[in-house]
Amino acid sequence: MTAELSKHMWQQWKEIYCGLFDFVIIGETQARGRPLLEGRCQSTQIILLVQNRFDILFWAQEIDHAAVAEWVGAVNMTLKTMPNVHVVVNNPYEKLYASVKGIDFSEAPLIRPVGVVSVVPNPTFYKQLWDEGALDINPFGQLHLTFHVKDWWKYWDWYHEDFAGLFVYFDSWQHLKEVQDSFDFEAQRSHNLEKMLCYSEDILGWLQYVYGEIVANRMAQSYKY
Structure with a gap:
């Protein structure tokens, strides 16, 4: 998704995703998350489930390095200035890959059920x-x-x-x-x-933490009226 397309999608999405939902779960950070991150959607809780390399759509025979740098900068800015954005990773490799690209996902919870022997x-x-x-x-x-x-x-x-x-x-x-x-x-x-089962309890505990922020935000909004 290019920067131009991201801006276009933001104009279409902002009234929906940032106005109607308590939280949004994005399963592919680059492809689905860019408009919400660069558009500064701060009125809803956003969960970024990084599961297939955050810059996967930049993989091509001729990589636009300037576009990659722009996207990395946008992600880093998001992590620093948008507390409503919560990052989780689907596998431990995502943290290593992101660190090589200049992004720190080290504190992101790992959600990866492994139940089969x-x-x-x-x-x-x-x-x-x-x-x-x-x-x-x-x-x-x-x-x-x-x-x-x-x-x-x-x-x-x-x-x-x-x-x-x-x-x-x-x-x-x-x-x-x-x-x-x-x-x-x-x-x-x-x-x-x-x-x-214990691992699932940990995941639910983290989701309750996110949901708790939603409740707090609702209460804060109610006090304004």
Whole structure:
């Protein structure tokens, strides 16, 4: 979305999104959020759910670096001057990617339910497989960026501290066979369910915090009349 289109959409959206709703959840920051952020929509609570790189629509064969810089500046200005905007990330990699681009999402809550029991290589074995060219799929996007970062595994769903204990790890192909033959998957499934119920409570607590601000704003408005 260009700056010109953003301004055009703002004129169409401002009476709707900034006048009729208590809060708006934007699932793709760049594509859907730019008009509301650059238009300074401050009369409603805005939740930015960053889930697919905040600048994804700038990815092209010929990147407009000036446009990217403009957008990064707009996001940073929003974070500093619009307290009604609340950022959450869908996966830990978003924080790393944003930091490389000059945006600080470090305080953003991570909302990423992980309930299925998955068997995955541990960080050392995964990196070994990648270096050997044994992997032809990449579930985490730009590995060339991630692997050059200290403690890179902290930015991946499989290894992030919030999800510790939810995955079953193997460190070799032989170990994988042993896991398949003897691991207690029923116990792991029960553990994951219990952990995710607690995780859901944390998410609801954060949403209650946002909703509490909505109630406070309503009360403040009522005192004006």
